[in-house]
Amino acid sequence: MAIITLITDFGLKDGNAAVMKGVILQIAPAVQIVDVSHLIQPQNILEAAMILFRSAMYFPVNTVHTIVVDPGVGTNRRPIAARIGTQYFVCPDNGILSLVIDSAKTEGVAMEFYKLEIPRFWLPQISHVFHGRDIFAPVAAHIANGQNILSMGSAIQDVIRFSFPDPKRTENGWQGEVIYIDHFGNIILNINEQHIGENEIIATKLNGYEIFGQEKTFGNQDEGKLIVLYGSTKNLIIAKVNGDAAKVIQCTIGSLVEITVR
Amino acid sequence: MAIITLITDFGLKDGNAAVMKGVILQIAPAVQIVDVSHLIQPQNILEAAMILFRSAMYFPVNTVHTIVVDPGVGTNRRPIAARIGTQYFVCPDNGILSLVIDSAKTEGVAMEFYKLEIPRFWLPQISHVFHGRDIFAPVAAHIANGQNILSMGSAIQDVIRFSFPDPKRTENGWQGEVIYIDHFGNIILNINEQHIGENEIIATKLNGYEIFGQEKTFGNQDEGKLIVLYGSTKNLIIAKVNGDAAKVIQCTIGSLVEITVR
Amino acid sequence: MAIITLITDFGLKDGNAAVMKGVILQIAPAVQIVDVSHLIQPQNILEAAMILFRSAMYFPVNTVHTIVVDPGVGTNRRPIAARIGTQYFVCPDNGILSLVIDSAKTEGVAMEFYKLEIPRFWLPQISHVFHGRDIFAPVAAHIANGQNILSMGSAIQDVIRFSFPDPKRTENGWQGEVIYIDHFGNIILNINEQHIGENEIIATKLNGYEIFGQEKTFGNQDEGKLIVLYGSTKNLIIAKVNGDAAKVIQCTIGSLVEITVR
Numbered sequence: 001m002a003i004i005t006l007i008t009d010f011g012l013k014d015g016n017a018a019v020m021k022g023v024i025l026q027i028a029p030a031v032q033i034v035d036v037s038h039l040i041q042p043q044n045i046l047e048a049a050m051i052l053f054r055s056a057m058y059f060p061v062n063t064v065h066t067i068v069v070d071p072g073v074g075t076n077r078r079p080i081a082a083r084i085g086t087q088y089f090v091c092p093d094n095g096i097l098s099l100v101i102d103s104a105k106t107e108g109v110a111m112e113f114y115k116l117e118i119p120r121f122w123l124p125q126i127s128h129v130f131h132g133r134d135i136f137a138p139v140a141a142h143i144a145n146g147q148n149i150l151s152m153g154s155a156i157q158d159v160i161r162f163s164f165p166d167p168k169r170t171e172n173g174w175q176g177e178v179i180y181i182d183h184f185g186n187i188i189l190n191i192n193e194q195h196i197g198e199n200e201i202i203a204t205k206l207n208g209y210e211i212f213g214q215e216k217t218f219g220n221q222d223e224g225k226l227i228v229l230y231g232s233t234k235n236l237i238i239a240k241v242n243g244d245a246a247k248v249i250q251c252t253i254g255s256l257v258e259i260t261v262r
Numbered sequence: 263m264a265i266i267t268l269i270t271d272f273g274l275k276d277g278n279a280a281v282m283k284g285v286i287l288q289i290a291p292a293v294q295i296v297d298v299s300h301l302i303q304p305q306n307i308l309e310a311a312m313i314l315f316r317s318a319m320y321f322p323v324n325t326v327h328t329i330v331v332d333p334g335v336g337t338n339r340r341p342i343a344a345r346i347g348t349q350y351f352v353c354p355d356n357g358i359l360s361l362v363i364d365s366a367k368t369e370g371v372a373m374e375f376y377k378l379e380i381p382r383f384w385l386p387q388i389s390h391v392f393h394g395r396d397i398f399a400p401v402a403a404h405i406a407n408g409q410n411i412l413s414m415g416s417a418i419q420d421v422i423r424f425s426f427p428d429p430k431r432t433e434n435g436w437q438g439e440v441i442y443i444d445h446f447g448n449i450i451l452n453i454n455e456q457h458i459g460e461n462e463i464i465a466t467k468l469n470g471y472e473i474f475g476q477e478k479t480f481g482n483q484d485e486g487k488l489i490v491l492y493g494s495t496k497n498l499i500i501a502k503v504n505g506d507a508a509k510v511i512q513c514t515i516g517s518l519v520e521i522t523v524r
Numbered sequence: 525m526a527i528i529t530l531i532t533d534f535g536l537k538d539g540n541a542a543v544m545k546g547v548i549l550q551i552a553p554a555v556q557i558v559d560v561s562h563l564i565q566p567q568n569i570l571e572a573a574m575i576l577f578r579s580a581m582y583f584p585v586n587t588v589h590t591i592v593v594d595p596g597v598g599t600n601r602r603p604i605a606a607r608i609g610t611q612y613f614v615c616p617d618n619g620i621l622s623l624v625i626d627s628a629k630t631e632g633v634a635m636e637f638y639k640l641e642i643p644r645f646w647l648p649q650i651s652h653v654f655h656g657r658d659i660f661a662p663v664a665a666h667i668a669n670g671q672n673i674l675s676m677g678s679a680i681q682d683v684i685r686f687s688f689p690d691p692k693r694t695e696n697g698w699q700g701e702v703i704y705i706d707h708f709g710n711i712i713l714n715i716n717e718q719h720i721g722e723n724e725i726i727a728t729k730l731n732g733y734e735i736f737g738q739e740k741t742f743g744n745q746d747e748g749k750l751i752v753l754y755g756s757t758k759n760l761i762i763a764k765v766n767g768d769a770a771k772v773i774q775c776t777i778g779s780l781v782e783i784t785v786r
Binding site: 271272273274275276277278280281283284285287288291292295304305333334335336337339389390391392395 | 525527529531536556558559560561562563564575578579582583584587706707708740741742743744753754755756766768
């Protein structure tokens, strides 16, 4: 049974993700549909790119990831389909795939991209405002049915990518920044295990707070304490034991972080 | 594989939609269940009717739409099942089907309605407060299994319907009203493509704001601009490019809108 | 088709429940996954225990309930799997199963518990911070595939349980407390049908409010009235007709309630 995942900024009330599911199930009745997130901040392509990257790798071979965060809907931005490694991606060409592509490059994984331009894989009528329903859902369903993406449009090389901020080496460690704040209020940094390597983290400074040392997990310190540890994707995170670190520290996406190592 | 959709005002925390799914899966193990919305404003039948109408048409033949917004649960309001065109509907008889019925009338589609009264299609025990679990979920599952709705109760003709406000023709255009505000803050009006026809929209007035002209899609104007365009269901909407129009304009459901055409 | 349910405190934005689903579908491609709730208050084991108890009994035989509210992740708290009656449970050993176990004891249902300790049923790499992904999801998937939980670790008897507060008999009735406030603002008490028995409820006092009598359902009194009735799980609830009782009464979990009967 093929799998289609959905990432959108549609929210959970209006029924628009369900409209996409109805369209998918008309074309691919046996597909399994998994909601990854419909709570991407409206029009926030960067956030969608991160949530896609964190989740896609855990899905089976041939999963079709469908991402609709699409401020340019109905303009001349291109709808695309991609095969990256063993998985498929269907989305507007607006940078949403940047992190997946970066990682595939690093790992030497094969990639193909196609501009979607063959209307027989779409709904009969194409609105100017809801390509999730009219183009991306039916295309994802046809791919799940085994349709080759080669047949859906012309190959392209120049998909849009944006660069995520890299941390900088400093005299005593690293300067990075906050890239995401999760549901628990954990603060996720762009500094990961590969940057720190064998070094030991001495101190982490963010927004006037200084946190000493590094923990292995949440529950080894007293409730309420601010701690620094590796999160589930090996990025460093700042957390509050059984609490909400972001509420305490009051940082935002892009806030600078200084880490001292030895 | 049969499909059952769910629309409720149960929210997403308490697990009550999942209780309905458990009941459904006991009776119809292979059914595909799609959540349309569980965030209908509590007891807001009008809102449920709109979200049902916007989504139902995109689902396959024989889909069973199950709608539980039910302020009259346990009183003498009737539980009903309907076949409208190629799809089924299971819900309390409180007006939820009004828009689906209006549209079916306009299109000359066949309709049958039954009062649910045969307890062998229900759970063994019927509470006074949760017919979603005790009546609507098991009935939807039996329909998904192929059970004829004829066998579930007596045919009725007098299902409850309420009228949605129609826009009025004015000297220079139309007076309509706000009927929904979506997740993005787009303001949806009861004036649609059929009202405007070949005319050109000159100006739209709402709550002291005046917006000139009409756009094809969101991304053709500068970020932050208020625009008027047709939404994905061909109703006129007022939007803010990459922003939240309702936050700016501060209108509510029922706020009057004046449109000038030529 | 086997069923796996999920209860977590992960929220709906970050995609972490979807990561668990990806892991599950790699191992058990044909499983049906049902979200019960991902909006458990962070780290609130008591709340997870209640929502599990209210929903589990409605699911089919052999359903695998997977509950990840896990403040002790990565510490020495044990991951466990259980068979209780006809259903399976996979979770951290932190008291989440307390209510399910209490009920099984009362009903004389068979129970077995195992400490999960055989890594071949887990992901190859185990993080310190996300056992939902690394241990609980793959274990649930293997159980759904028919793997015997006997083979997953050693039998244990001493799973952690906490006691929920029992109501106390008073001279004229019962003193209980608020145990949950639902999405509608209904206030759920720890006093149920078995406590009240054949008696008649005369008055209910909570936070300075006094409500007289008892209703069968919501819609028998005028809009806005506070009422007392049995909820869908036979616990007493305090509700406001077509409104939000908790907003009016301003009580919290643990607020004391006095009920007078005759």
